[in-house]
Amino acid sequence: MAFLNLFLPFLLASLVCAIAPPAFRPKSGMHKINVDSVEVSHRTSGAKLLPLNTTYYFDQLIDHDNPSLGTFKQRYYFGYHYYEPGGPILLMNVGEQNADGFWTYLTNETITGKLAAEYNGAVVVLEHRFFGESNPYPDLSVKSFRVHTIQQAIDDHEYFVKNVRLPMPGGDQVSGPDKAPWVLFGGSYPGALTSYTMQNKPGLFYAGYASSAVVQAIADYWRYYEPIRQNMAKNCSADVQAVISYMDQVLTSNDSSKIQAFKATFGLEDLTHNDDVASAVSQIIGSWQELTLTAGAGSTWFQFCDALEVKDVKVAGPNGWGLENALAAWGSYYKTTYLSPTCGGATDSKDIAACLDTHDTSNPAWTNTTVNNAGRSWEWLVCTQFGFWQGGAPEDQPTIVSRLVNTAYYQRQCVNYFPEAFSSPPVVFLDALNVNKLYGGWNTTTERLFFLNGIRDPWREATVAADDTTSPGSDLQPHLLGDGYHCSDMLISEGISSPAVLKVQNTVVEYLGTMQPQYTGDPVTTNDGLVS
Structure with missing residues (x-):
């Protein structure tokens, strides 16, 4: 079959805490696959x-x-x-x-x-x-x-x-x-x-x-979570929204005893800043991006939703089990299964707090300029050109992550990473617009x-x-x-x-196969079928 005539009519079908502070931004990038053999012969x-x-x-x-x-x-x-x-x-x-x-x-x-x-x-x-x-x-x-x-x-x-x-x-x-x-x-x-x-x-x-x-470069990219909310199980969505709404109410209440009790539910009692608490709790929602169509029950996402929606061998209806059960179940799963691996195996609450604290500018992770530090290299593009900051939805929209996680939360971290470049939080909205204009x-x-x-x-x-x-x-x-x-x-x-x-x-x-490329190369075929 030829590789690539004119186009024919066509029907269109429709980073981790132990290494760097957890700028709550789910990973992008392509999936790796497992292939055992590296040996190959020419076909x-x-x-x-x-x-x-x-x-x-x-x-x-x-x-x-x-x-x-x-x-x-x-x-x-x-x-x-x-x-x-x-x-x-x-x-x-x-x-x-x-x-x-x-x-x-x-x-x-x-x-x-x-x-x-x-x-x-x-x-x-x-x-x-x-x-x-x-x-x-x-x-x-x-x-x-x-x-x-x-x-x-x-x-x-x-x-x-x-x-x-x-x-x-x-x-x-x-x-x-x-x-x-x-x-x-x-x-x-x-x-x-x-x-x-x-x-x-x-x-x-x-x-x-x-x-x-x-x-499309988008600085305030709260819509990252919309496909997740729209496609996740309805019972899990209902309970996640209930917990997030309750969390935001508590963390903005100025009720110190209530706030401390909430933090303890998730093993975050030593984490000082409420926006970091909101980010840490919400972070698990980003595990959706790890999914593929072949992902099984062992994936973080399905384990998480099962923890919320399966009780006494029964599965909740479309409205979930409600706030009380969801809060306790989320806290239990988070503390026993999710939190320590997220922080490089840390178990002490003070070590976990240090892992999740984005306000501590003395953390050497902010100034780790050694090569092969993908998080830092990506953050530079985010802070200078893209934005792509994924936070809570506007007040008039349902949200499955905290509204305390917003563009200001991320922009502050750009200063932590790159103080030589930013003396104050950068505003990349115009940079994102320029990217869209240029490309x-x-x-x-x-x-x-x-x-x-x-x-x-x-x-x-x-x-x-x-x-x-x-x-x-x-x-x-x-x-x-x-x-x-x-x-x-x-x-x-x-x-x-x-x-x-x-x-x-x-x-x-x-x-x-319906396309025919135009090029002037004239490879010479050798006896082994390859070019010389």
């Missing part, structure tokens, strides 16, 4: 290739605005076991996390590997600058972060595509969009980065695959860009599938919606679990 020739977990390094520019500063080593994984001359090069950026283990995206257990197998492609998994081992400078200081921007990451893509010599026979003959069809992939922030790159660098990539792509946000008009989203994804409201978006997609920019969670479509196992996710995955595979 056609049978030649044994280097293991899939082999690490490669690319000399990337430190500053694309000042190339004279030199280069740094940017890490990547690479697999060409499906590759045939003329096949696409699929580039996936891992985004805001260490790339260790993401070599699994070279396999056909993922959408990148599946597409490579279908269209005789090769796959590159690239580590984002300032994450993992890919660091322009030896620390994560504010001075180093001068080159930690969305635009520098976009420029990394361009420089890599145009200059890399891929470690395969003829690898130097596929560099650049004029020699081979390059397709960019990403999920979550890297999904947004896929859209931003294609908007900013037209023609660099022939096509893009943006899963759960948070393209298109919901309204990008980029063609041959696939957006894939899940109904149950808490990041959905920052994607093109948001309720507020005015862009329905088009035949030239498909918007696909399945019933999955965050980045579900990137895992083949999720398609096995859900016909809706499978339909989304198959649609992309089939649709890419």
Whole structure:
């Protein structure tokens, strides 16, 4: 089947406490998968290739605005076991996390590997600058972060595509969009980065695959919790809302004895500040993002809701058991199961308080500038460009997290992290607006860009599938919606679990086959079926 004629008519379907203070912001990023074997042979020739977990390094520019500063080593994984001359090069950026283990995206257990197998492609998994081992400078200081921007990451893509010599026979003959069809992939922030790159660098990539792509920068992102509230079990939702409402009443009551009793219910009696208490209790709601369609009863989310809704072997009705039971059950589960692991195994109440206290600026976690500290690197992007602060809903809306957790709570922490950059809490609303203006946000008009989203994804409201978006997609920019969670479509196992996710995955595979790339490369075929 040809890899990529014109588009045919198309029906659109619809961080942890032991390391850093718990800026209550559920993780983003793609799911890792478990694949045992790293051994691989070329599909056609049978030649044994280097293991899939082999690490490669690319000399990337430190500053694309000042190339004279030199280069740094940017890490990547690479697999060409499906590759045939003329096949696409699929580039996936891992985004805001260490790339260790993401070599699994070279396999056909993922959408990148599946597409490579279908269209005789090769796959590159690239580590984002300032994450993992890919660091322009030896620390994560504010001075180093001068080159930690969305635009520098976009420029990394361009420089890599145009200059890399891929470690395969003829690898130097596929560099650049004029020699081979390059397709960019990403999920979550890297999904947004896929859209931003294609908007900013037209023609660099022939096509893009943006899963759960948070393209719309939103500073006050309280809607993160709306898909969770809408899709969680009704009994659990009712009881969670009851406890949250009660907590906010207590913590704002100025009744010290009542406040202390509430804190003791959750093992937080030594935690001084009420907003930290509210954040700590609410934090468990973020475990929803860990879910996949294959998640079982052992997941934190289902354990939590079972603790609230199962009593004496009976399950509560749609209205839950009510506040009294929910408060006691939540407190018991939180203290016995959730709290200590969240704080790196701490059991002493004072150690737990130190773990959860975001007001203590003497905590060395705020000034930990050592490399491979993904939380700090992500916070820089959050504080300077995105916002994405997930807090309680406005007063006129139901909420499943405390309203004491708000943008002011997070903005204060930006000062704790980066006092050299902020003398007072930053206001990133204008920065977020500028990101949307520069890179298109919901309204990008980029063609041959696939957006894939899940109904149950808490990041959905920052994607093109948001309720507020005015862009329905088009035949030239498909918007696909399945019933999955965050980045579900990137895992083949999720398609096995859900016909809706499978339909989304198959649609992309089939649709890419209706496209024909235009490039001038002329790879030479050798006897072993590879290029020279």
